[in-house]
Amino acid sequence: MNVISPRMGKSGADFDAIVVGAGFGGMYTIYKLRDELGLSVQAYENASDVGGTWFWNRYPGALSDTESFAYRYSFDKEGLKNAKWKTRYLTQPEIFGYLQDFATRYDIRRSYQFNTKVTAANFDEAAGLWRVTTDRGQQVTAKYLITGLGLLSATNTPPFKGIDKFKGDIFHTGNWPEGIDLSNKRVGVIGTGSTGVQLIIALAPVVKHLTVLQRSAQYVVPIGNWPEDEARINEYKVRYDEIWEQVKNSVVAFGFEESTVPFHSVSPAEQQQIFENIWNKGGGFRFMFETFSDIATDRDANNAAADFIKRKIAKIVKDPETAKKLMPNDLYAKRPLCAVNYYDVYNRYNVTLKDVKSDPIAEFTERGVRLESGDMSELDVVVFATGFDAVDGHYTRMNLTGREGVSIKEKWSDGPLGYLGMMEAGFPNFFMILGPNGPFTNLPPAIETQVEWFSDAIKMMEENGHATMEPKQAAANEWVETCRDIADMTLFPQAESWIFGANIPGKKNAVMFYLGGIGNYRTALQSVVNDGYSTMMFDRFNVRQDGPAHWRRLSTSLK
Numbered sequence: 001m002n003v004i005s006p007r008m009g010k011s012g013a014d015f016d017a018i019v020v021g022a023g024f025g026g027m028y029t030i031y032k033l034r035d036e037l038g039l040s041v042q043a044y045e046n047a048s049d050v051g052g053t054w055f056w057n058r059y060p061g062a063l064s065d066t067e068s069f070a071y072r073y074s075f076d077k078e079g080l081k082n083a084k085w086k087t088r089y090l091t092q093p094e095i096f097g098y099l100q101d102f103a104t105r106y107d108i109r110r111s112y113q114f115n116t117k118v119t120a121a122n123f124d125e126a127a128g129l130w131r132v133t134t135d136r137g138q139q140v141t142a143k144y145l146i147t148g149l150g151l152l153s154a155t156n157t158p159p160f161k162g163i164d165k166f167k168g169d170i171f172h173t174g175n176w177p178e179g180i181d182l183s184n185k186r187v188g189v190i191g192t193g194s195t196g197v198q199l200i201i202a203l204a205p206v207v208k209h210l211t212v213l214q215r216s217a218q219y220v221v222p223i224g225n226w227p228e229d230e231a232r233i234n235e236y237k238v239r240y241d242e243i244w245e246q247v248k249n250s251v252v253a254f255g256f257e258e259s260t261v262p263f264h265s266v267s268p269a270e271q272q273q274i275f276e277n278i279w280n281k282g283g284g285f286r287f288m289f290e291t292f293s294d295i296a297t298d299r300d301a302n303n304a305a306a307d308f309i310k311r312k313i314a315k316i317v318k319d320p321e322t323a324k325k326l327m328p329n330d331l332y333a334k335r336p337l338c339a340v341n342y343y344d345v346y347n348r349y350n351v352t353l354k355d356v357k358s359d360p361i362a363e364f365t366e367r368g369v370r371l372e373s374g375d376m377s378e379l380d381v382v383v384f385a386t387g388f389d390a391v392d393g394h395y396t397r398m399n400l401t402g403r404e405g406v407s408i409k410e411k412w413s414d415g416p417l418g419y420l421g422m423m424e425a426g427f428p429n430f431f432m433i434l435g436p437n438g439p440f441t442n443l444p445p446a447i448e449t450q451v452e453w454f455s456d457a458i459k460m461m462e463e464n465g466h467a468t469m470e471p472k473q474a475a476a477n478e479w480v481e482t483c484r485d486i487a488d489m490t491l492f493p494q495a496e497s498w499i500f501g502a503n504i505p506g507k508k509n510a511v512m513f514y515l516g517g518i519g520n521y522r523t524a525l526q527s528v529v530n531d532g533y534s535t536m537m538f539d540r541f542n543v544r545q546d547g548p549a550h551w552r553r554l555s556t557s558l559k
Contacts, residue, residue, distance in 0.1 A: 056176070122405075316344060
């Protein structure tokens, strides 16, 4: 275990900054704050090594749906020189290896204490510092608190009746144990989102029998995961700066030019040909955003895309009843999925599909899963591919309090708020990586954008001697309203999706993303800087403890 002895930070705290998480975001924060700004930084990670989401998500078939050249740090030219990959999309072992290599080259691990979970983070108004507690009983203070908890990391396991009775093994894809051999096993997979789709494809050729318990049928297009040789990879390296300029000024930041062609601007024959071309090229985000400019906003365009995929399902799946179960009934307005021959899986002799929306799971028994109709699936293993309490889940499960002891759970009781996807009013010097109402894009570019912005803000604070910085409530409210307004211009809120929290029973449907694109998001961040951080309050003191003199400073900062 790497335990770092506290050394007095510039603010009189044990450390200048505490970082939670060792994924893309946490590690880049270490580099920016420790190596570039020279701050004292302590980082904590619940896992035994770096990797974040890609440490835990080791399930068979796990891979990114972002093309390999765009799923990395753009600034890391040293890593680019020796970069190699086998296929168009990186697999989990390749991503994990890349992050481990990054941590080694930049000596990131020396700032981490691994196998340590942060259980509480509370802002001490009298001291103007964050007090952080770990599951090892440690308590440390810092001026700044940065959380890289992961967008998709708080696992969701529905509380099915009788689950404790089941005699077999139960796994969740978000916490996959190493060394599991499922060959010759009867396996049930609950969930058919992105993770479930990948897992189902990987398990079908291996297990004795696979039962897919599907709640929501998905639109899944081919991924097009062709091999990429050294010559192709070198082409990316030569064009690297040009590629990243496009990525950072695009909409979804996936490394392709989004379409500017409206669906109704071309003939029906051309419409179908464009769909066919991108279907053959592969890529979920490409199919939604490279075909036409208005699939996410125009009902006719959306219906046409959905109908195109449904016709493909009917053609691929041999059994008409199975094909019918696989056809979604809702809008094509969730996270766009892609995979290798997903629908072909259901032509296999050892795969059974059960629709648990029309015939829900009634209970687990000792031998398997029983549906309400009485239909019984005898299983040796059940895998939950039920996703995550996305975006805000880790925060609301944590003892995280800001001013006046207000918890983040209380603050977000009607849905997650979050200013710029990074900050929250009443929580000074607190920065979230991929927090609520950040951009709905490829994640590494979004992470870099956010870490660079708050690192610059911290640098400004240190240079100007500011003690605290937090968004004004009015600015935070306006940002959330902007995110809602943009979302309402699209079809996304009309579909049941984890993007709005619909996968968690009892969770209020709320906007969680800025859907205006990463280019516009970066412009919005820069405007905050250009306006002299006018949406922020600096050096806000606790009136009750600091008295009348500081009240005058507080009232000035609130104007």
